[in-house]
Amino acid sequence: MTMELPGAGDQRRSQLLRGVLDLCLLSLIAERPRYGYEFVEALTESGLELVSEGSIYPLLARMERAGLVASYRAPSSSGGAPRKYYRLTEAGRAELDHGRTVWREFATQAARILTDTTDTTESIAPAEPTGGTTS
Numbered sequence: 001m002t003m004e005l006p007g008a009g010d011q012r013r014s015q016l017l018r019g020v021l022d023l024c025l026l027s028l029i030a031e032r033p034r035y036g037y038e039f040v041e042a043l044t045e046s047g048l049e050l051v052s053e054g055s056i057y058p059l060l061a062r063m064e065r066a067g068l069v070a071s072y073r074a075p076s077s078s079g080g081a082p083r084k085y086y087r088l089t090e091a092g093r094a095e096l097d098h099g100r101t102v103w104r105e106f107a108t109q110a111a112r113i114l115t116d117t118t119d120t121t122e123s124i125a126p127a128e129p130t131g132g133t134t135s
Helices: 008-031 036-045 053-065 090-116
Strands: 069-074 083-088
Touching: 008 036, 008 053, 008 083, 008 090, 036 053, 053 069, 053 083, 083 090
Parallel strands: none
Antiparallel strands: 069 083
16 A cells, blocks of 8 residues: 655646646647747646646746747737737757657656556565674
């Protein structure tokens, strides 16, 4: 029987997502230019509801500074203030292609370990005694 801390599953998911969130955003932008809240909606629809706008905007800003995305303003369809949209640059497309390759390799290797090994708790060795000698 395993004991899981409350919220440990969400915490693990959050840590995994943090490692690939930039690739997820680049992939969403590759589909079409998007504005901030559209990322949250698309991620939530894909089952990644742990992401808030507060974590997306700083990442988008870093990606823009790195030259992976470019932004532009366009009128809001609801008649409000213009929205800031993000689109991929050539460097962003190259980063996405490379990141997808790395992700596929990593996911395949991790899946191999997680699915091809068996849990044999009987094989866990008891702790070695310390300080004693055997004769």
